[in-house]
Amino acid sequence: MIFNSLPFFVFIGIFLPLYFALKGKARLLLCLIGSYFFYGWWDYRFLSLVMFSTLIDYVVGLKLEKEDEDSKRKRLMLISMVVNLGFLGFFKYFNFFQESFISMLNDMGMQAHPSTLKILLPVGISFYTFQSMSYTIDVYWRKIKVERDFIRFATFISFFPQLVAGPIVRASDFLPQFQKDRTFTWDRLISGTGQMIWGFFKKVAIADSLAPFVDQCFQSPEGFSSLHLLIGIIFYSFQIYCDFSGYSDIAIGLARVMGFDFPDNFRTPYFSKNFSEFWQRWHISLSSWLKDYLYIPLGGSRGGSFGSVFFIVMPLFMLSIFWAGSWQTALIYLSILAAVSFATAIYMRKSEANKVKGFTYMNNMVTMLLGGLWHGANWAFYFWGFLHGMYLIVQRFLGKPFGRLMTALRFPKFLQQGTDILIVYFFTCFAWVFFRAPDFDVAAAYIQGIASLENFTPGSIVNKFWALKGFILIGMLLLVEISDFKFNYSQLIQKSPAFRVASFVILLWIIAFFGSFGANSFIYFQF
Amino acid sequence: MKKLYWIFAVIILFFVGDRCGGFVLKKMVSNSEFRYSKMYRGDADCDILFMGNSRGLGFYQPYIEEVTGKKTFNLSYNALPMNLGRVLLQDYLKYNKKPELLIVDITMMNRVDTTLISGFNVYTPYSDSLGAIVKEHTKNVFYAGKLSHLFLHNSEIFQRAMFYYSNSDEDWIIDRVINENMVNAVDEQRPFYAGPFDYSTVEMMFSELNKTVKIAKENNIKIKLVVSPFFPPFVKKIVNFEHLQKKVKMATGDDFHSSPFFPPFVNRAVNLDSLENRKMSKGIGFYNYADAVQDPTGFGDYQHVNIKGAKIYIDKMKADGIFD
Structure with missing residues (x-):
């Protein structure tokens, strides 16, 4: 159901x-x-x-x-x-x-x-x-x-x-x-229902409206212009966010009506200024699970042991061999993994500080790879996890120098923060291409298609009505999320019944007017 | 108890706003210059009427009117199925003057798109038969449209009606040239390229074609059936074309009967050569223009001509006397 x-x-x-x-x-x-x-x-x-x-x-x-x-x-x-x-x-x-x-x-x-x-x-x-x-x-x-x-x-x-x-x-x-x-209270009924309506808005109005455009793009990226494909991946980033966080909102709201309090699962993840923050805002219940039951037991950011890393890394090595599909590719995979391991080992031998850093990188990577694998047995999820592991590692290397550079260039703070948010969003979208594509060829064709900048004109968008509707809905979502960020919109809803009624009614109108009512399944059901 | 009042307030406010919004939107749809709004308003009189799916948009009206000097109107829409086309034809004749000629692109018979049919919910206040077909295919959508008038306008059809609110859609056609990747990848077997045209699928559409022919005959309208151009290398991707041809011949004759036991021709290769231009019995013309446009730059993709291709196609139709 x-x-x-x-x-x-x-x-x-x-x-x-x-x-x-x-x-x-x-x-x-x-x-x-x-x-x-x-x-x-x-x-x-x-x-x-x-x-x-x-x-x-x-x-x-x-x-x-x-x-x-x-x-x-x-x-x-x-x-x-x-x-x-x-x-x-x-x-x-x-x-x-x-x-x-x-x-x-x-x-x-x-x-x-x-x-x-x-x-x-x-x-x-x-x-x-x-x-x-x-x-x-x-x-x-x-x-x-x-x-x-x-x-x-x-x-x-x-x-x-x-x-x-x-x-x-x-x-x-x-x-x-x-x-x-758990006792019935009107407050719980109202706030729970409110969160459910918000969840339905995200799922039925936004995610399901974006889905046809995205599906078309990933079915065969070669057929579309670079602008069309770029819009496709932006839409996918919001589709998956609204689909999954919409489900969480409905679940949390329903539980609240029943008298239970669940922690948040998403907190405006696309406003993250770095990747660590992204994982504190995206699928929080899984990220914190992996942190508490995997990352920290491995040593977290305070080091670790070769034994525990080996215990986790070996199955990943084995998996890579299976993934390769042929023994030649497996050999290449293994050589790369061996070279990376060797380089890491040399780096870690240099000093105690390097050793701690090395373990932290490994722990990050292992956690993200397993986080990717949690989604399913598919190279795409594995690679998606790998990319996010790399993002975390590169961020540890380059985060501070980049911050210093921005300060030296006297970037205004809001511009600096905006740049950070855009950088994180850009790389997150890049990883989403691999997560969504059915195979590597399609993912490569997709990225190639965007990078070619061929036909980068509005005329090249195949279904402009889907695109227009998508942008209007994303605009509405961002408007609410930004206003919540700035003016604590949720608090206002709690305090003012008139404001609450107006918000609920407007959301219901939007759902009726924009919603897609095909009882489309949630993306995360497959996981 | 006070909280309960707020809940009632939400429900009442929702319906009041829904009805007011619905009323305004309905007015806007009815005043639009979009083809179906014009049709239901009775502003769509013409000499030549066209019907087809997205490929039917290749009947580029401005150029046809230029070369023939006749008034045209196009009922075509992306993925328009024959059963919906038949209802639209009936409604056209109800609200507008009879045309002299009806030209139908028969490649609209290979699928039924229920999402599109449900999108026409927006025009159901003007047509009971349209309401019946929406109800038949998407009962929930039909009743939801009765419950919420905002939902009634929740479709791409409505969005187009707004887009063409003050400008005509007569020149609606693909305005791009097929890209190089697609030209090179025509032989690949990915779903997009694999050739979605299988004409053996929707039996019901042939009885709908039969009804359409009967409606045209009853109203003394000449009817001509055509196959619009495909990107030439893509033609070999079409399967069961002979099946279509045979069924169309059956469907357009008075002796048509729908047979669920018609032998399937699954994945049989197409032999387009066997489909020569001919006059069929009962005075119905059947014309094949599948390979009429050879210039690749005349296509927006494998199945749709752009303006350039449309002009080549129309010139050939004119030379063959299709518009006479």
Whole structure:
């Protein structure tokens, strides 16, 4: 079931009154059944996966609490990791490994045929797996207390507003909210509904209106002028932002109506002045997950150990070989990786400070590569992660000198900030090309098409009406986001009921007038 | 309780604004110079009427009027399917004088674009038959348009009506030349290049063609069927063209019957040579101009002529007496 569909509105129309009519265990049970119904609407067979993950982490959690012996605790933890990552790996990466392996064997002259087994990706598996894993890791680290109530725990894992596309909410934030019944309040209903309307505006009016233009561009970039392609990637950057953050807004708003508080998942990411800031504003729940459970355990910006880096880097090396598709390309990949590793090792040997820096770069890169891989088994996501890893590294090298240069040139502060924002946005868009393109050839053709500057005239835009509509909608979004930035628009909405009514009504008019109501799926469902 | 009043205020304000906005937009659409606004206003009398999808925009009106001295009107629109074309023809005849001649580009029969059909929701206040076809293909859109009048105007058709609010769209045609990448990549097998023209697909369109022919005959309008030019190397990408030809012959005769068991000709290579210009029985002309424009600079892309190509095409049509 997706938010922007009629069945969802029927579901929520029945669910919410029942939810507030019930109390205690009965309400919790309704929440669980509702969540399973919501998920099962898409494909009930995959419910068993959610249930199995829930059961494993529930049992492991209980055992971890009782166990004091370190080795046994580690073993328990390993069981949870293997089951969770095993499911994730199997469903997400089986098809890819099968195809790559066969292509490689064929390339080496061995005859191999793909099995007819094509694995369907369960919706939201990456989200609920990470949510479930965070619970087990926190219990293992003794950061949180174990949850003994199975219904409560199962509801935490499968809570329908954020089950399929996040935000990934930590057990430490979410489970305590189940401790007592959430009461209905008008304020929550109004502010939650407001955030949902804002989310629908982003998804239905903006993201889905931009989608046809973007799809056309990436289907075959050779057919379009450089200006058309440039607009295409600008539109994609807003499409993916509005699609994903729109989903988060709807999820957070719905949860708020139900009495739960979720942390923000996006905070105007395209206003970031550097890449570290970008990752503090984009898909915050995943970035902070990766930071807390991967980047910091690896050593973060304070160093690290070769052992832990090796443990993560080796599978990435192996993956690169698979990705290569042929043994010759694999050899080239491995040579490059070996050369980079060798150069890094030499750099790190020079001084203790270099060693710390070297580890920080490696930790950054490993985190971003795994962040890319989290999206799926595709070279494009891997490369997208690599690019963002590189951005973070280059920023550490060049950030300060660039700042000094701007100051020396006596750039006014607003111009300096504007330049920073544009630079970050430009490189983010560059990485989006690889994220969106179906293969490397298309991505290369896309970038080549823009860089050629061929036919850089408004007349060369193939569907001017889509473009015009897109720019109007992006303009509206930016207007609201900038005014929120400057005048704290959200506060004004909270304080003034008249202003709130006007804002809601205007948004609803815009949705009715510009919205795309084809019940288009959310981009992040595929992850 | 006070909070509840605010919720009612949102709902009431939404509908009041929606109706007021809808009223203003409806007025603007009806005053527009866009082709369908003119048609439903009764300002579209002509001698020659054209119908087609985006390829039908190659019937470049200013030049046809210049070379023939006759008044023209074009019902063509991007991805216009035959069933919608038939309804538009009926509505044209309802609001305007009968033309002498109807020219139809038959390549409009290979798909039904429900998004486009739903876009015509904006003109449903003027036509019950248009309402019926929108309702048939996109019931939700039809009823949502009744609920929200702003939503009724949520379409590209409305945007075009605004774009052509005070200037005519008679000269609407692609104004670019096919780019070099596309010329070089015509043989590639990517989806965009693979040849989307498969004429064996939409059976229902032939019965719609049959109805269109009947409407023309009943109104004593001469009808001629044409295939507009394709970028020459692209012609080989077209499949099931013979199937189209046979079905068109059946559809335009009085003995037409729709057969769901018509043998499929999936991915059969095209033999355009077999489709010679000819006069068909029952007085309907069928003319193939698929390869009429050989100059690559006469195309905006593989399927659409630009002004230059349109002029070459129109000159050939004129020489063949199509406009007579």
